[in-house]
Amino acid sequence: QQRRQLQQGTILGNEAKPLPYLLAQMNLLLHGLETPRIEPGNSLAVALREIGDKDRVDVILTNPPFGGEEERGILSNFPEDKQTSETALLFLQLIMRKLKRAPKPGRAAVVVPNGVLFGDGIAARIKEELLREFNLHTIVRLPPGVFEPYTPIATNILFFDRAGTTSDVWFYEQPIGDGKKKYSKTSPLLFEEL
Numbered sequence: 001q002q003r004r005q006l007q008q009g010t011i012l013g014n015e016a017k018p019l020p021y022l023l024a025q026m027n028l029l030l031h032g033l034e035t036p037r038i039e040p041g042n043s044l045a046v047a048l049r050e051i052g053d054k055d056r057v058d059v060i061l062t063n064p065p066f067g068g069e070e071e072r073g074i075l076s077n078f079p080e081d082k083q084t085s086e087t088a089l090l091f092l093q094l095i096m097r098k099l100k101r102a103p104k105p106g107r108a109a110v111v112v113p114n115g116v117l118f119g120d121g122i123a124a125r126i127k128e129e130l131l132r133e134f135n136l137h138t139i140v141r142l143p144p145g146v147f148e149p150y151t152p153i154a155t156n157i158l159f160f161d162r163a164g165t166t167s168d169v170w171f172y173e174q175p176i177g178d179g180k181k182k183y184s185k186t187s188p189l190l191f192e193e194l
Contacts, residue, residue: 007034012057014043044070044090047077048097056100063111064091067153084122088112092158093126096134105162111142114154136160141173145182146189 011033015021021040028036066088075083078093092110099106116123117139130136138159147155160166176182177193 008037011037013038014041016040016042042074043094044074044077044087048079048093051097053101055098056106057098058100058104058106060095060098060106060108060110062091062095062108064088064095066091066113067151082122082126086115086123088116089119089123089126092116092130096130099134099162101162107161107163108159110158110160111155112158114156116158117156130158130160131166133162134160134166135163136166136169138170138172141171143174143176143183143189145184148182148184 011028013024015024015038018040021038024038025036028038064087066086068087069085070087070090074090075085078084078090082089082093084090092112095108095110099108116127119127136158138157140157140159142155142157144154145152147153174189174194177190180187183189
């Protein structure tokens with residue numbers, strides 16, 4: 001019973017692009033997941049108002065795409081005052097909506113670009129909701145180059161849960177390892193450096 005639940009009901013996801021979708025499915029199969037539940041399609045295609053309790057999850061771990069723009073039709077799935085073409089902000093809103101509420105609140109770890117933390121306007125409204133409706137307890141600043149060659153954008157990991165409002169936030173800046181100028185595909189961040 002527990003094995004079936006682990007195999008069929010615990011790991012879910014979506015991928016809009018065909019090649020990453022195939023790679024995600026194969027990766028899970030190679031790691032022993034017999035029935036991966038990665039669906040093809042855009043996660044942002046569902047209206048936030050249609051996400052109910054049955055759609056909520058316990059844990060979200062993600063590095064959503066950022067730096068791109070979504071098509072205009074996707075924006076109507078979000079509240080009018082929080083519609084933006086910036087994908088990182090759209091995904092953050094989706095993640096916030098998908099987390100379970102009390103009595104067993106959901107939790108998330110999300111990679112975001114600096115613009116999410118320091119932006120104004122729509123970014124500030126989404127941040128305000130995050131701080132008011134969620135417990136943003138940790139922000140980890142990742143070192144430069146950690147996602148190169150794919151993007152040089154400065155990134156952070158937000159750790160938050162739905163256990164109440166934010167009171168204290170722990171900030172941590174991951175330093176660059178000794179003897180390195182930056183991280184890259186050929187000089188990656190190693191687990192031992194954390």
